[in-house]
Amino acid sequence: MSLRHAILTALLERPSSGLELAGRFDRSIGYFWPASHQQIYRELARLEGDDLIAQLPQRPGRGSPKVYAVEDAGRQELADWVSGSDDPRPHRDALLVRMRAAAVIGSGPLDAELTRHLALRRRQLEEYLAIEARDFAVVEDEPARLQHAILKAGIGLEEFWIDWISRTLDELAAD
Amino acid sequence: MSLRHAILTALLERPSSGLELAGRFDRSIGYFWPASHQQIYRELARLEGDDLIAQLPQRPGRGSPKVYAVEDAGRQELADWVSGSDDPRPHRDALLVRMRAAAVIGSGPLDAELTRHLALRRRQLEEYLAIEARDFAVVEDEPARLQHAILKAGIGLEEFWIDWISRTLDELAAD
DNA sequence: AAGGCCATGTAAGTAGTTACATGATTGA
């Protein structure tokens, strides 16, 4: 149920339309809970059906956005969920499956795939570091500290993978 | 399609029944591609339908296991897949969503949840380190180096999270 | 008037989860 609560969080920060939410997800919450516009529209419909959010008055008509805001019940629902808990989700990683398969049938050309992932991870790290430089340069009140911690999780993860891929490439080259 | 290829890999290592596979997944491939017995039975049926695996001759009858082995076509399929590529999957993390929500509505009692995750991560790390001590103490031929690299990914990930959670708890306590 | 973008959706399919069903074999 995290998507639902991610959306409530985003709508509390700022009432938004579906497409606007999708755009905001792409550059913040989506880093650790990605969602396509299709998923978002569906969940918005459910949230509205459950009276946790409501459309702001807007001249209706085809082609005009539906802007949603969180109702009191929605804020309460989010508060309840925040104080709950979830186990970490199992991590599924096709690259590691591929390596395991290569260990069994004889390594195919894994170097190329590892190198490709290295580049992707580096690009993602750059993106995170740019956000950090832009948004967390100075002050740190309580909410900012939380948000910065989240970003540092993303940064640390990418750094870990970059390091691991580099080491692995070295080890495989040392044949 | 990684489950399918994870199963082919496991069956190449040793022909197995569905339940046996499920057990083996729990202590090796499942660390980075978990699967329940229901998923495994379904995928075995598909693999058999596609003639990539076949049942070893076994006295049939209710209650006796169906042991599968990989056919030539299955080995070929796996080899083809290994030389392909997949982007890293997006990482979905409810704990980070919770933190983000807490940043907006005022932090609930996140310490308890962080501490709980810390314990889970530490337990998982112990499990990995025990496997490393047992299986990778000495020699390192090519397949072993690959498998060790995979295990080190698991170890490094848990170490990263343990470090991140510890730091985050410190920062939140420093209020 | 044509192309691109804003905006909201439907449809179909795949993957994964949760709950339950059924029978065989084995050991207390």
Next chain:
DNA sequence: TCAATCATGTAACTACTTACATGGCCTT
């Protein structure tokens, strides 16, 4: 004989992905 465990599955549901549909508005 009863309970546990081995073993294979079905069913229903939720989440996510991919592909497509539809129309309005704005710019060239």
